[in-house]
Structures are given as structure tokens and as C-alpha cells.
């Protein structure tokens with residue numbers, strides 16, 4: 207039976223898992239949960255993820271939530287040297303894990319502040335100064351990443367690090383659609399902008415674009 211992937215459109219955490227499934231070419235059935243309808247809080251889903259959040263997977267007897275744990279599981283459970291998510295030597299793999307931790311611990315809070323102030327605040331309550339402060343905080347974080355890119359991809363080879371960071375920045379850029387004065391894209395460090403383009407040209411990328419963003 208194919209792995210079941212519980213997904214919510216626009217979730218950067220669910221997106222990371224989708225990219226990882228596609229990268230590894232693992233057969234899966236994607237079930238779309240609606241945030242507006244409260245699907246993550248339904249008892250049958252809470253039995254899979256008691257935290258009521260996407261993503262989650264069910265793979266045979268394995269039920270798992272937390273996107274970074276799912277990505278590690280996929281690489282461990284579906285071993286294939288041609289499409290590893292944590293490729294390379296122990297130090298290479300440690301670097302990828304470090305980058306995933308840094309994205310979750312530093313980019314996520316900055317991205318959350320920006321999305322809270324733009325996407326999850328009513329337009330009439332937007333505070334341009336607080337929005338600009340959140341943008342600058344994220345910009346500072348991305349300047350740090352620009353110095354860390356080691357070749358075509360973050361850790362050199364394409365890896366879980368790329369699939370973790372890309373959706374977080376894409377969600378932040380989504381704020382600019384709603385609030386054009388944000389000027390985040392124009393301030394992206396050049397190495398980050400060209401790395402994003404490389405991710406966008408991956409053969410499996412376009413399939414994973416959040417359906418409600420199309």
C-alpha cells in the first residue's frame with residue numbers, strides 16, 4: 207500500500223515533505239486537508255497527529271509527524287544512493303542537518319513574524335513599520351545564508367537543506383503579493399535569488415507548487 211501523505215496547501219512544512227517524496231520518487235497518496243474547514247482538528251487526523259498540524263505520513267504501521275523527522279525517515283526507510291536527501295560523508299550529512307536546524311530555529315521565527323504581520327493581520331490593521339522590521343530581520347537572516355551557499359545548492363549537493371529553506375522563503379515572498387510595498391524580493395541577496403531559481407527548475411518542482419497559489 208502506498209504511503210499516505212497528509213498535506214495542507216501553503217504550509218512550508220508540508221511542502222518540504224512533498225519535495226522530499228518527489229526527490230526520492232516514493233509512491234504516495236496525497237490527502238489534502240483544509241485549514242478553513244478545520245480538517246487538522248478532526249478526530250481521525252488527531253489520531254495520526256495529536257498536534258493537529260500538517261504534514262504527517264502513514265507508511266504501513268508507521269505514523270509520523272514533524273516535517274524534519276518525516277524527511278529523515280524517508281531517507282532512512284527508502285535507501286537509494288542515487289537520490290539521498292542527506293548525501294555525502296558524515297561531515298557533509300552533519301552540515302545538511304545543521305542547515306535544517308538553522309532554518310527551523312532562525313528562518314522560521316523571522317518568516318512567522320512577517321506572515322503574522324501581513325497574511326494573518328487584517329489590511330486595515332497593517333503596521334508598515336512593524337512589517338518593514340520583520341522584512342529586515344528576515345533579510346538579515348538571508349544575508350547570512352547567502353554566505354553559506356556551497357555551490358549550486360546550499361550544502362553543495364541537492365539535499366534536505368534545500369527542500370527545507372526554499373518553502374520558507376517562498377511563503378515570505380507570498381506576503382509581497384498581498385502587500386506589494388514589502389520589497390522583499392528586490393532585496394533578496396543575489397546568491398539566494400539564483401539558488402531559488404535553480405530549485406524552481408528541478409524537474410519535480412512545479413508539481414509541488416501550492417495549489418491555491420496558482
Ligand SMILES: N[C@@H](CCC(=O)N[C@@H](CS)C(=O)NCC(=O)O)C(=O)O
Nearest residue numbers: 217218219246258259260261272273
Ligand atoms: N513543526 C511542524 C510545524 C507544522 C505546522 O505548523 N503546520 C501548520 C501549517 S504551516 C498547521 O498545520 N497548522 C494547523 C492549522 O492551522 O489548523 C512541522 O515541521 O511539521
